[in-house]
Amino acid sequence: MEASYQHLIDLNDYPVSWWNQIVALGADIKEHPQRYTHACVGKVMATLFYEPSTRTQMSFQAAMIRLGGSIIGFDNPATSSVSKGESLKDTTKIVSNYADILIIRHPMAGAAKAAALTTDCPVINAGDGGHLHPTQTLTDLLTLRVEKGRLDGLTVGLCGDLLNGRTVHSLCKALSCYKNNHFVLISTPELRLPFYVKDIIKANGGTFTEVSSLDQVIGSLDVLYMTRIQQERFTSEEAYLAQKDTYVLDAKKMSRARPDMIVLHPLPRVDEITVEVDQDPRAMYFKQAHYGMYVRMALIMTMLENQNPSRLLKGKVHKGVCCKNPSCITQQEHYLPKSFRGEGTTLECEYCDERLLLEH
Amino acid sequence: MEASYQHLIDLNDYPVSWWNQIVALGADIKEHPQRYTHACVGKVMATLFYEPSTRTQMSFQAAMIRLGGSIIGFDNPATSSVSKGESLKDTTKIVSNYADILIIRHPMAGAAKAAALTTDCPVINAGDGGHLHPTQTLTDLLTLRVEKGRLDGLTVGLCGDLLNGRTVHSLCKALSCYKNNHFVLISTPELRLPFYVKDIIKANGGTFTEVSSLDQVIGSLDVLYMTRIQQERFTSEEAYLAQKDTYVLDAKKMSRARPDMIVLHPLPRVDEITVEVDQDPRAMYFKQAHYGMYVRMALIMTMLENQNPSRLLKGKVHKGVCCKNPSCITQQEHYLPKSFRGEGTTLECEYCDERLLLEH
Amino acid sequence: MEASYQHLIDLNDYPVSWWNQIVALGADIKEHPQRYTHACVGKVMATLFYEPSTRTQMSFQAAMIRLGGSIIGFDNPATSSVSKGESLKDTTKIVSNYADILIIRHPMAGAAKAAALTTDCPVINAGDGGHLHPTQTLTDLLTLRVEKGRLDGLTVGLCGDLLNGRTVHSLCKALSCYKNNHFVLISTPELRLPFYVKDIIKANGGTFTEVSSLDQVIGSLDVLYMTRIQQERFTSEEAYLAQKDTYVLDAKKMSRARPDMIVLHPLPRVDEITVEVDQDPRAMYFKQAHYGMYVRMALIMTMLENQNPSRLLKGKVHKGVCCKNPSCITQQEHYLPKSFRGEGTTLECEYCDERLLLEH
Incomplete structure (x- = not known):
């Protein structure tokens, strides 16, 4: 399914050259933030957090604001229309008409891709359960690029x-x-x-x-x-x-x-790094969180330019075949086309990437 | 009671010519959004949602942002000062000094009118229980105006x-x-x-x-x-x-x-329209939600111009007479003047519009 | 401990001349708000409310917006990363890299000071339990200055x-x-x-x-x-x-x-002032809340200029000595240096200001 917009659902949907481009743009923003303060003036970003993740949400919000854009959104599905039984499709479709870009966090695998099928603007996956979290990986790459x-x-x-x-x-x-x-x-x-x-x-x-x-x-x-x-x-x-x-x-x-080794951590940490290490100049995890803002600025800018509409579903629907992963978004949103990659007896769900063995 | 500001509590407080003016402005904003991006620069809108309604709230927020204004507000009374027993009057009075316009959603009938009695800025009723929701009706009118x-x-x-x-x-x-x-x-x-x-x-x-x-x-x-x-x-x-x-x-x-019939729905829908209908070009409910943003832009602009201070209470207080509607805001906020329209034995509460039969 | 930023933790960290300067700036902003609408353009304020206080939060938010700045933040720790067991230090450190200034509200005494020890931007104490609430006191001073x-x-x-x-x-x-x-x-x-x-x-x-x-x-x-x-x-x-x-x-x-007596109240009020008094021109508590916004504008501007880095811990750590106040932030955040003012057998905790008698 060819979408009209460019989305970031899975890093592997893009070649390494594209990752490098995002990382390079993030590094430039970090060096020259004042050059980008008007990059997204007049644009609205909606953060749809179906599960709370304060830090990721604030990182995206600060990113958009520092590009001159504005933010709307929710972070508490219990107090939102979601609790009235509205489908993921309806909520994201409607908000995609209020906003220019959606940031989606959801507890189920494949939710961001599922939303992107029908939204009227780009979608960035800010974590879909235990499945993917591409902006964290780009954050890690930017940190290594700058610090090493x-x-x-x-x-x-x-x-x-x-x-x-x-x-x-x-x-x-x-x-x-x-x-x-x-x-x-x-x-x-x-x-x-x-x-x-x-x-x-x-x-x-x-x-x-x-x-x-x-x-x-x-x-x-290293x-x-x-x-x-x-x-x-x-x-x-x-x-x-x-x-x-x-x-x-x-x-x-x-x-x-080594004196030039650096320590990273996706945070939050609990006690796996003692507090005394924070003062070591090799401790880079707080800086890493900071770099997360720059890489998100690079992503928001890139997605809003929308030069390469994403191809979302590349496989096909097999009559009567459903994904069996209980965490897959297709288990909850029944209207989704149950599309699989692959042929023969091994299929791979296009939402959660779980393999399914067919019995014949 | 003559207020110092222009409010939108009930569509029927305005003549049809005024509705047409709002709808026409909404249609113009839809056609030429770039002409309005600075219409409310420097203005602050507060969304006071005493019950959650994510979509209505985001629609108002996006509307204000797209006019160049800013937003503050709350959407979760359980985590707000409201839970400390503060009256509707005190909360809305105070916030009306921080903001230039208030958007109020409340579970009780007449709450927006009650607040408007004492606020120091215009109030828009974003739904007062099962009573009124004038911006939804204006949304429906704009949709018909544009699509039919x-x-x-x-x-x-x-x-x-x-x-x-x-x-x-x-x-x-x-x-x-x-x-x-x-x-x-x-x-x-x-x-x-x-x-x-x-x-x-x-x-x-x-x-x-x-x-x-x-x-x-x-x-x-049709x-x-x-x-x-x-x-x-x-x-x-x-x-x-x-x-x-x-x-x-x-x-x-x-x-x-008919090929030119259009389908509307105030949303959220559950299963009264099957998902397959979404792809029919006559399905207009997502567009309708989008038009809701434009009509709210028109309203916010109009209210901020404040050219026609609203007359809020036109009836009078009858000694010892109280509204009996358990959903009426006067049941909760006891300081409100219990004002009724009408004479003789049939009175109509000016907050919730329920009739009251007096026994003599 | 010498911080790199200027914080407002306790009014007593500053001389009376500084209070006068803030009050004078607040009064000038009130008189000429249009002169300050661009004072903080491009700056981001984060409101970290570990306990809800809608009015204080909206007052700070409106203040920052009216200076041309932007806002991020949370107000519901139950739906935030805080609930995943992240320390106060880690959360505030990370957010201080997204934002230019932090506003912290916390149920425990000394929390704002504790955060300021490690943040990478200024901190304003918006209330730390029953301990300090310096912006309320500055609000009271501005109100008296203007009204008396x-x-x-x-x-x-x-x-x-x-x-x-x-x-x-x-x-x-x-x-x-x-x-x-x-x-x-x-x-x-x-x-x-x-x-x-x-x-x-x-x-x-x-x-x-x-x-x-x-x-x-x-x-x-008076x-x-x-x-x-x-x-x-x-x-x-x-x-x-x-x-x-x-x-x-x-x-x-x-x-x-007296005809020129004024009535103040920190709000929320419940029933200690009857509603009829609200219409008395001497009732100044709603205006007082409004002045709170101006004084916060003055503070945000002053802190962002950051001309006088704050000295936070002036005492010393005594081996094995801990504060016994169950509401002190050191009871919860164990990594904090347990620093005390004073000598001999009477020490004073530098976070919550409680005295501790040492037995020898």
Whole structure:
């Protein structure tokens, strides 16, 4: 389905050259913000947050304001018309006539794509459940570009819950598209990176090693990307108590890191980085959040220029076939065309990207 | 009581010529939006939503922004000072000193008028319970004006719950003020239009017929205005199951309609119009929502010019007489002057318009 | 700890000359608002309201908008990232990179100061629990300056719950810094002004008398500052019923007041001032709320000029010593340096100002 507008639903809908263009524009805005203060004058952005995410929402709002545009939106579906049973389609269609661009956050996979099928303006996916969060990945790329000066030839440690971390999967997929990046995957055996992500790294020409101790490898890293391991992910309370400190970054561990290593974190952090590390000049996670605003400015500008209408659905509807993923937006919004990529007995839902095995 | 500002509380406070002026201005803004982008620069609009209505609120906000103005407000009384027991008067009085115009939505009848008695700026009624919602009616008029080219000589079908639908009553009263309009009232016998609305239609020179099947009459209509019948309005589950499809608009029914008939709906819709109808070019309900923004732009501009201070209370206080309507704002805000229109034993509350029979 | 930005945490961090400067600027803005409509163009203010206070928030928002700036923020911590367990430090640090100035409201004492320790922009304290609310006091000073023409030589009646009223304590402390002010403290014996506030009045050269009847003294006042006595503050239901009318201002009591006496109230009021008084030209509480917007405009402008970086922590950390006040922000945010003023066995927490007696 050919849309009339350019959307950002999934980073993989765009080539690496486009990512570079967004990152380069973000870096220029960061250097020369005053050149962009009128870039979106007269434009209205609506932030439709079907689940709260204060920081992401404020980041988008500040971005639009700093481009000279204005904002409307909601952040509390319980007090909105949504609670009266209105469909995602109707709400987003209507608001797309009030606004020039929609920012959508939703707890279900594929929601932003589903909305983009019928809106009358561009859509940016600000997170669709555990599925995609492309502006976080672009934020990470801009931070590396500015703070390390390059996106290739990096040794990147990823520490924490690598099994469930959407942010980590997306970053691995993206960074492995650049040359000579090596990933050091630091987690418990149970929380290792999924095989399909490792397959993508290999297919893109990247390399990786897997270890279970941060201390052991921190000295070799250019970048350390921390994420949280929730206590309930450990196999037992004993396992948690025995291992938790292994995955907490503190001043002592930092003392073994290179002087030019940088520490990233998608935030919010809880206790996986101790507060003392905040004062270390290598701690880059607050700056990273700041860069998120610049990359969103670059995206909003680019989407509003609308030069490349997005192709949203490329597969086809198979009679009687429905996605079985309970978190897929097609489970809730029944009017959506149930479109799948692929042929034969393995199909892939075009909303949530889950595979479906057909029995014949 | 002569106010110092011009308010929009009830469409009937203004002559038809004024409605036409607002509709004409709305149509001009729609055609030439760029001419109005600075019309309200430096002005501040406050949206005080004592009950949530995301779409109405966003429509007003987008309207003000597209006129160059700014917005403040709240949409969640549970997290506002309102929950500390502050009176409607105090909250609206104070905010009217921060803002240049107030948009008030409230669950009780007469709340916008009550606020307008003491505010220091114009008030627009954005819905006061089941009582009035004048900007919806103006939206409907603008839609007809643009999409049908006229407001007279129309055959208008109204389908669904005609007994309880505030929107439908208001539209009938307004459209019957134009010449040669004929209303086709489509509902179950239990959900027919109230007698007092039929009386107004007749008094204004309009005509109507009552039927119970949409299919039977759809071919004769210029306009079909759909509303929802909630399941609990039917007399029994059997009645619901037997009749519900009669009041659902689908592609099959549309196939019998004229090529230039248009379909309106105040939204949100639930399932009274099937999704397939959305793609029919005669489906005008999303455009209608869009026109709502233009008519609100016209209203905000007109109210801010403030050329005709509104007369709010025209009746008088009768010693010891109180309105008995439990949804009337005078039940909650005890400081309000209990003013009534009329004489003798039949009085009409000036806030909620309910009649009160006095016993002598 | 020397901050890089100028903050307003506590009025007492500034000399009286600075208060006068803010009040004078507020008065000038009130007289010539059009001169200031571009003062903050391109600047972004974030309102971080960890507890709801609709009126204070809208007052700040209107202030920033009327200076040409823009606003982001949240008002409902339950639907924000805050509910995911993020620290005050992390949230405010990150938002301080999106915005140019933060307005913080928080239920715990010392929260605004705690945030200011690490933010990358100025912070204004919009109320930290029962502790400080400096913009209310500046509002009161501006109102007196404009409506009485002076801040000295005034006989000021303070009526209601003087024991627990943060606003009253703060106003007494501030006004006693000006010459020849006399305070008439009107309350039940149980709800008298605390000794430490009386000590400050005396130390500053002010005088006061204590009475239990408003009627008895109202004729002698230049200013009457009303506050609410909550029913539960009375010793018994009988005491409440016997005394409550004594502390309610009505038209009859107003008839005994001077023609140029003015009535102030920090709002919201419940029933301690009857609605009939609103029409008395001496009732100044709605104007007072309006002046609050002007004084906040003056503050935002002054803080953004950032000419005098604030010194936040002046005392020192004593090994093992923690503040015992359960409402102190240090009880919740454990990473904060537990800094105290003073020496020997009496220390004063630098966040909540509570005294701590050390046992040796």
